[in-house]
Amino acid sequence: xxxxxxxxAHDTPYDNPDQKEAxxxxxxxxxxxxxxxLDEQFRLPGTRFRLGLDPLLNLIPVxxxxxxxxxxxxxxxxMAKKGASNKLVVLMxxxxxxxxxxxxxxxVGQVFDFFFKSNTRNLRLLSEYYLxxxxxxxxxxxxxxxxxxxxxxxxxLIYVLWQVGAWFFRLF
Numbered sequence: 001x002x003x004x005x006x007x008x009a010h011d012t013p014y015d016n017p018d019q020k021e022a023x024x025x026x027x028x029x030x031x032x033x034x035x036x037x038l039d040e041q042f043r044l045p046g047t048r049f050r051l052g053l054d055p056l057l058n059l060i061p062v063x064x065x066x067x068x069x070x071x072x073x074x075x076x077x078x079m080a081k082k083g084a085s086n087k088l089v090v091l092m093x094x095x096x097x098x099x100x101x102x103x104x105x106x107x108v109g110q111v112f113d114f115f116f117k118s119n120t121r122n123l124r125l126l127s128e129y130y131l132x133x134x135x136x137x138x139x140x141x142x143x144x145x146x147x148x149x150x151x152x153x154x155x156x157l158i159y160v161l162w163q164v165g166a167w168f169f170r171l172f
Contacts, residue, residue, distance in 0.1 A: 018131055025130075031075055031078060031079060031123065031126070032123060034071070034075055034119070035075065035119040035120060035122065035123040036052070037052055037053055038052045038053050038054040038068070038071060038072070038119045039051070039052040039054055039117040039118075039119045039120040040052050040117070040120060041053060049114075051114055052117075052119075054068045054071070054072075054099075054113060054117075054118075054119065055110070055113040055114045058103055058109065058110060058113045059110060061106075065100065065103055065104045065109075068099070068100070068103070068113075069096065069099075069100045072096045072099065072100075072118055072119055072122070073096060075119065075122065076089065076092050076093065076096060076122065079092065079122075079126060084126070084129065085129065085135055085136050085137060086137070086138050087135045087136065087137050087138060087141075087142060088125060088126070088129050088135040088136075090142045090143060091125055091135060091142060092122045092125055092126075094142070094146065095118040095121045095122050095125075096118050096122070098116065098118065099112075099113065099116055099118035102116070103116075
């Protein structure tokens with residue numbers, strides 16, 4: 001009896017033959033290998049959940065976060081050198097930024113790292129770029145949207161902190 005693969009084709013781009021060929025054609029097959037190693041290399045026994053070296057490295061405070069960030073950044077630089085569009089690079093940077101910032105928060109970050117898988121997301125973006133022609137052009141609109149979102153979140157944070165501070169001072 002043959003065993004069926006554990007990965008769902010819709011969950012990870014690793015088994016897509018068109019994607020494999022597109023990456024090979026552009027000299028980016030090693031990016032798929034590194035991404036798999038960092039995000040999907042190991043399967044938790046008895047589950048369909050996969051993890052790689054990135055969340056394991058992140059269990060080491062500071063050093064793990066930095067090493068994961070550097071490896072992901074290296075993959076991004078390689079993709080940018082191979083002609084990725086500005087929009088694609090911005091989207092990939094956002095994934096790496098989220099992984100690095102939220103991943104650096106003690107406890108919450110470790111749980112986040114097991115589920116977010118920025119390298120897998122970036123590989124999926126790269127596949128969409130090569131195979132479907134998505135993510136072409138400038139990243140200005142993405143940066144503008146992110147900037148506005150961050151500004152709104154910052155204003156909400158200040159408001160919440162103001163309310164907490166006011167409540168705290170009313171106690172005395």
